[in-house]
Amino acid sequence: MQNEWVNKKxxxxxxxxxxxxxxxxxxxxxxxxxxxxxxxxxxxxxxQQEHFTEKEADLFKFKQTKDIDGTKNNILQEFxxxxxxxxxxxxxxxxxxxxxxxxIDMSGFIYSDTDYLLCHDDCLEDRKIAYxxxxxxxxxxxxxxxxxxxxxxxxxxxKIAKSIxxxxxxxxxxxxxxxxxxxxQEITSNKKRLTLAGWFHG
Amino acid sequence: MDEISHWIDPEFLQTNIVQAIHQQFQMNKPKSIxxxxxxxxxxxxxxxxxxxxxxxxEKKIFDKYVYQTATLTPTLKKFCASAAIQKLLSVLxxxxxxxxxxxLCSFGHADYTVMQDEIPVKKGITFELDFTTDWKEEWGxxxxxxxxxxxxxxLPQMNTLTLVKEExxxxxxxxxxxxxxKEKRRIFxxxxxx
Numbered sequence: 001m002q003n004e005w006v007n008k009k010x011x012x013x014x015x016x017x018x019x020x021x022x023x024x025x026x027x028x029x030x031x032x033x034x035x036x037x038x039x040x041x042x043x044x045x046x047x048q049q050e051h052f053t054e055k056e057a058d059l060f061k062f063k064q065t066k067d068i069d070g071t072k073n074n075i076l077q078e079f080x081x082x083x084x085x086x087x088x089x090x091x092x093x094x095x096x097x098x099x100x101x102x103x104i105d106m107s108g109f110i111y112s113d114t115d116y117l118l119c120h121d122d123c124l125e126d127r128k129i130a131y132x133x134x135x136x137x138x139x140x141x142x143x144x145x146x147x148x149x150x151x152x153x154x155x156x157x158x159k160i161a162k163s164i165x166x167x168x169x170x171x172x173x174x175x176x177x178x179x180x181x182x183x184x185q186e187i188t189s190n191k192k193r194l195t196l197a198g199w200f201h202g
Numbered sequence: 203m204d205e206i207s208h209w210i211d212p213e214f215l216q217t218n219i220v221q222a223i224h225q226q227f228q229m230n231k232p233k234s235i236x237x238x239x240x241x242x243x244x245x246x247x248x249x250x251x252x253x254x255x256x257x258x259x260e261k262k263i264f265d266k267y268v269y270q271t272a273t274l275t276p277t278l279k280k281f282c283a284s285a286a287i288q289k290l291l292s293v294l295x296x297x298x299x300x301x302x303x304x305x306l307c308s309f310g311h312a313d314y315t316v317m318q319d320e321i322p323v324k325k326g327i328t329f330e331l332d333f334t335t336d337w338k339e340e341w342g343x344x345x346x347x348x349x350x351x352x353x354x355x356x357l358p359q360m361n362t363l364t365l366v367k368e369e370x371x372x373x374x375x376x377x378x379x380x381x382x383x384k385e386k387r388r389i390f391x392x393x394x395x396x
Contacts, residue, residue: 058314058315058316058317058346058348058375058377059316061378114340114380114381114382116378116380118264118314118316118378119264119265120265121265144381150264156263156264156265156266157263157264157265158264181264181265183264186312186378186380186381188381
């Protein structure tokens with residue numbers, strides 16, 4: 001089933017398990033051209049047809065879908081099935097070294113002008129690995145919307161250590177810990193940042 | 203010079219007005235009141251003049267807050283220490299105010315505070331005294347009082363005093379200031395009445 005979805009060069013998880021654990025400021029990986037191109041395009045088109053609801057609190061402002069588990073769209077259903085399959089969970093375990101992943105959740109997100117997600121660590125219940133699969137195109141640093149990782153001193157985030165500009169068909173994974181502080185920088189243009197994101201639970 | 207009329211616009215100081223403000227505070231949910239054009243014009247002029255010379259310093263713990271703060275200006279220091287002010291506020295909120303703890307804050311683009319996971323034991327009444335002109339709500343920067351959901355939003359507005367009694371599960375935060383604010387900053391005194 002992996003063959004039907006994942007770019008051929010990434011079929012083997014060994015390709016990046018070492019890189020994952022050596023990355024700074026905490027274990028993560030950025031996998032460019034993650035899915036087969038036609039799959040990524042189909043998912044992006046389908047996701048834009050889903051219903052998004054405005055969400056706002058102290059920590060964030062963005063639009064979000066319900067869990068993709070409940071979608072009526074075929075391609076999204078199939079993608080959810082693949083992403084939550086035991087075989088794919090095993091693949092993620094091999095990359096990250098985190099064992100006993102049991103389930104996932106997945107929502108679609110749109111960040112538009114002035115939307116943001118402030119610095120937090122993601123720690124909650126049984127979240128083990130966070131993922132962001134980016135489906136927006138043509139972003140540059142001046143548009144905002146970068147995913148930013150913080151370095152930590154005395155348990156608090158003190159400095160932005162890495163900024164990742166969203167690129168189409170890129171998967172980002174990181175291990176959720178008390179120190180995995182990250183944020184999505186405010187969008188400062190009229191571009192839309194479209195992602196599927198959630199967690200692998202264990 | 204610690205007459206109450208030195209500080210507060212005389213309009214607010216008539217007995218029936220003070221009573222009406224007190225009643226309004228008790229009736230509002232959460233218990234709260236906003237007094238617009240509250241300080242005497244001369245005090246505002248002094249404060250605005252002093253604010254122009256304030257030395258702002260960045261305050262930054264990314265998972266809690268990012269904003270600037272400065273030492274209280276001479277007039278604001280006197281305001282917080284004023285027995286007359288404490289006496290008037292005690293009447294307004296029907297509770298003996300012995301101390302005003304306050305911080306002078308400035309919020310510009312990309313500044314914010316967030317609520318804490320652990321709700322601190324409640325310690326008094328939150329107050330704000332605002333010195334911001336021409337602010338737009340859609341820029342953020344307002345103070346949001348939340349108890350499961352937002353119960354009160356205090357918009358930045360020049361010479362406005364806000365008092366809010368935060369019940370057990372209530373917290374507040376200053377909303378992220380987005381890029382539409384450009385170079386504008388919200389400047390206000392925020393603290394607690396104890």
